[in-house]
Amino acid sequence: PSLLILQMRNLKELSVLLRKNASELFPAVVKNVASKNIEIKKLVYVYLVRYAEEQQDLALLSISTFQRALKDPNQLIRASALRVLSSIRVPIIVPIMMLAIKEASADLSPYVRKNAAHAIQKLYSLDPEQKEMLIEVIEKLLKDKSTLVAGSVVMAFEEVCPDRIDLIHKNYRKLCNLLVDVEEWGQVVIIHMLTRYARTQFVSPWKEDDGLEDNEKNFYESDDEQKEKTDQRKKPYTMDPDHRLLIRNTKPLLQSRNAAVVMAVAQLYWHISPKSEVGIISKSLVRLLRSNREVQYIVLQNIATMSIQRKGMFEPYLKSFYVRSTDPTMIKTLKLEILTNLANEANISTLLREFQTYVKSQDKQFAAATIQTIGRCATNISEVTDTCLNGLVCLLSNRDEIVVAESVVVIKKLLQMQPAQHGEIIKHMAKLLDSITVPVARASILWLIGENCERVPKIAPDVLRKMAKSFTSEDDLVKLQILNLGAKLYLTNSRQTKLLTQYILNLGKYDQNYDIRDRTRFIRQLIVPNEKSGALSKYAKKIFLAQKPAPLLESPFKDRDHFQLGTLSHTLNTKATGYLELSNWPEVAPDPSVRNVEVIELVRKAKKENPAKKFYSESEEEEDSSDSSSDSGEVYNSLKKLCSLQLICYASNNTVRPST
């Protein structure tokens, strides 16, 4: 009766059950699993999967229905039965699932085999102890020649046994050849897996003089080793034809409409193709920038990493990275990052003009980021250092405090890099102390004056005097710099500043922050000579006024490519759970013959399979025949056909009304 009631009710009510916690209705709903009405059946499936874990005993009631459905002559019913059965997370049915997966993996319908591949992962997460058995199934399914199965089984491989690279050897060439025809999501997974595979099986196609990466490597190696290496490399490099096959077969996928596929191919080229061929990916990546904000965000991050090592790749697209006022801030800053990486002697003047517009932006966070960018350009390109410095000094009279503060910080870094005569700028900045309130900026100015106190002998003591007055109300960061300034002046000009410094040290001694108290004690011992002070105070001047190395203004994306591009770990710049490292190229290529497939064996197999086919309906044979298609369009069309098949079975199901 409950069955009848449920069918009479509006379907909508069942769906309400899905939203609320409706587990108490579980038995009533589960009985409907045998319903012949496909609409109800589907909803019951959804419900069952959702609540089975909480109501394990009752869920078992439905199992026999699925077992029957697994033997159904209709492939779609077999597939969906397997799909739901494997989604029921009840440990007691593990053996049943295992059996069902094994049988389905030998099914004649590729659609059922695809679902078997999905079921592998589900069973593995429910009971990891089945791993060995599941690997056997994966091994079998990897041999499958259907494009429908390929993506799903590689996914299962990645989840269950990504380290069993030996399973791939025999299927490598087949996967490369199938790739264009696999559905888009499967393509992404396969390409990522093959990238890892290629890095373990082929030797490096990157030549000695190929740029930064190799130079860096050499840096860590002793001279002898390096010599050995160059000797090795003198042998002419020939690319393994299998390596070439992968690179060639992925190229058309750069034209995919799916951003994830394009990115996957791009990272494959970046990690495994010869450096001279990587260039072709830039156009496609730039195309992705016209997509949604989220896609832009990820793609820009990857371009930022690439553009540090290979400026040339993206230089022709410089203008694509110009910022629009409507871009979200995170996109703006990423674009700036890339513009900085791309800046060189030739384009810097155009870029600086563009930056001038950005500095005036209403988005102050972005304006501040632009100022940092200008600073980085100034250090990287010596021709424009002075121009940039002048520009930044002009910004010191800007009305916006954030802009001024950022400029101060950047100027400080720039001046530190070239300790030439910049007395004027320092004087200008000393004046700013009266008006500016941002602690970092104040601290920067004080530090700068301290460092150059001998160049501005008149101003420095006066600054110290002012700071002594306001010491107690300053930020901790500023207080530390006041102490430093005091110490440095005490050492160079003690006649004028001795008392002032002592006053400041006294204030520091009773400060609330113990870092400051600590620093005060340390400085006092070091600079004020007394009987207890040891040998160190003789060197106080050398300690305080030592030549300090200039800070390196570096991109946050530097060296980020030790993570495989396009991965979550790359985006977050930390290792995500389950991240699989890209191995370094092997010095000597492993035996390439492992990828050879014996043709004879294949023919024999095909012969065996042929007679079996006749037992099944015609429609399924049609399914199989579409497997041999060699064009991406065909897969789509075969899917379309599959759907019309499903429709037919719906129709036949609907004509048989439930007899209750």
Added chain:
Amino acid sequence: MIHSLFLINSSGDIFLEKHWKSVVSRSVCDYFFEAQERATEAENVPPVIPTPHHYLLSVYRHKIFFVAVIQTEVPPLFVIEFLHRVVDTFQDYFGVCSEPVIKDNVVVVYEVLEEMLDNGFPLATESNILKELIKPPTILRTVVNTITGMEKGETHRELPSWLPTGQLSSGALAKDWIDAIIDKSGSTITAEIQGVIDACVKLTGMPDLTLSFMNPRLLDDVSFHPCVRFKRWESERILSFIPPDGNFRLLSYHVSAQNLVAIPVYVKHNISFRDSSSLGRFEITVGPKQTMGKTIEGVIVTSQMPKGVLNMSLTPSQGTHTFDPVTKMLSWDVGKINPQKLPSLKGTMSLQAGASKPDENPTINLQFKIQQLAISGLKVNRLDMYGEKYKPFKGIKYMTKAGKFQVRT
């Protein structure tokens, strides 16, 4: 891969959740809310948020956050692209994608989501295939469409309106978008054209279509619908495909940068603030430039005014304008441009008294539309059908629109 999906509206309520593996507690979204608070604006919420045990990947569309929960390493674009596909599917099913519509169609939503992913891995994401698996709510959809008048946005729904109903037909709409940044003096800083060809096919059987261009060399970079045979494009520059039913995006293209981009409109502007006075002058005029004799219509001018602007008193020569004193957003719906009488918007801005003048002049964003013209010069040569015997109606239309078109002042 994808563990769960949460839909969150702009007021921070989770109004739908779906789990493909074991259930993940709603509390995981707290990390998302934190990030949302920090970002102040919806579009600044980072698309990838790490939490101690999960990673949250989200997209923001139609004022709804679609938040996917994942547990292990996965290419982020994979998830993001999939989420966008979910939104597109909803839009295709229900006409609009909004909270009330999703709530009303919750059965279909669950069924669709169930079909789209199996154990977190995409299964059927093609809207045409999904529609054959799960019927869209047709009656409701038409009701919604007629009552709400339905959003006419960037959706490819503009297409079928001119195709004859009740007849076997195939039509294509080639749309060019111009992205440009124009600087203060009116010279172009960057300009490029990208476009799409949207198709609407209502044919029976298994028709095999080919579409060829007069000038395929214009297309610099293309991406295809999966039904297009890539090899024929490589060798002959012909699009050959067996179309799915209904609407779909056949091709997206980018016009090569060597071709100079014709900019169809210009903006004359005079926006000035004075230090002494609390009044500023504002004047803009929009006019046609290179339009090949076609009318520019649907012109909308928007501009984010500086914070110091309190109010604006403006008089347009045509159309209507609004200024929101809170968000400082000026918007002027111009309509058609009549070359004899150029539309203009003039008046004054009142500034905060005593405050110094703003540093920057506002940027002007422009939207417009030109019918019957592909500004790139792209032309379809012919559309042929093989494999079926009947003669369908065939049609092609062209259109040019402003993409991200900005004028700096």
